[in-house]
Amino acid sequence: MSINLKIIAITFIFLLVLLVMFFSLRKKISVKYTIFWCSCLCILVLFTLFPDLLLWFTKLFGIQLASNFIFAILIGVLFFVTIYLTMVVSEQNEKIRKLIQEVSLLKNEKNKKN
């Protein structure tokens, strides 16, 4: 892995960290998701700095190309994240539904009293 490639990769990851921090500081991403994304990015940094580590893992899983290993892992992680987020969205849906119902019923009650 050339030093140029390393610099580009690290810069890219650094930008992603900045993005996560930016949203986190503005409270657009809650802390638990910040931790998750930062640890993911840390692992990527580790692999960039020590490509041998990556090659070792690649061999361990019996995959021929390091890039294939990366793709497989990333796709797996992204699938997991998306499914998890669908669950979060569905849960929030239920909560919002309950809220709308309760608020609307309260308003109806208040109207009747007036």
Next chain:
Amino acid sequence: MKILLIIPAYNEEKCIKSTCQSIINYNRKNKTNYDFVVINDGSSDNTSKICHECKYNVVDLVNNLGIGGAVQTGYKYAYENNYDIAVQFDADGQHDVSYVKDIIKPIYNNEANMVIGSRFIRKDKKNFNSTFLRRIGIRLISWKIKSLTGKKIYDTTSGFRAVDKNIIMIFSKNYPSEYPEPVSEVNVLKHKYKILEVPVVMHERLSGRSSIHSWKNVYYMLNVFLSMNIESRGR
């Protein structure tokens, strides 16, 4: 016995007045006292305005919830206000208030916990039986409910139904959001409550269209079948 008609309404400005007026007139003529509540599901037309002008009892949902969420609000209302019987009643003129007495009668007589107004029990020329494809869909759902619960229900998607206090409580806590009718039947049967069907005549809707149409049919069946499986197994 306190009886409540739940009227979910989404953009029904054309017929909401005649539907509510038909109930009020019926009460006056027959000395019944059916209460009703319109659940305005965040309509963008004048549904809410008309209801307030006519001083109907109306719950304005602050956001659109879809049919399941709207109907469940009605059941919550019935539960909080201690109603003995809740009847689902369409705003679009499909249901006839004179049949309400028939579908609440089995609950009066302790013959059933839930009564469904069915189009298929008695063959009647006047009756609006909906389209061929839709009838096949209803058959399939009927067969599925039979295989899940052992109970044969003919008009599985009928929205004209009455429930007693026990079911009001169940529905106010748990009611399917997307295509609620068949799934809620599975829920009731799972709790070992009794469902009965009585014949009713339904009219063709005055305006608006069914929530189930064209390309959505396949998705509808898939959704309903999966939901029924989950409902019959879940907690």
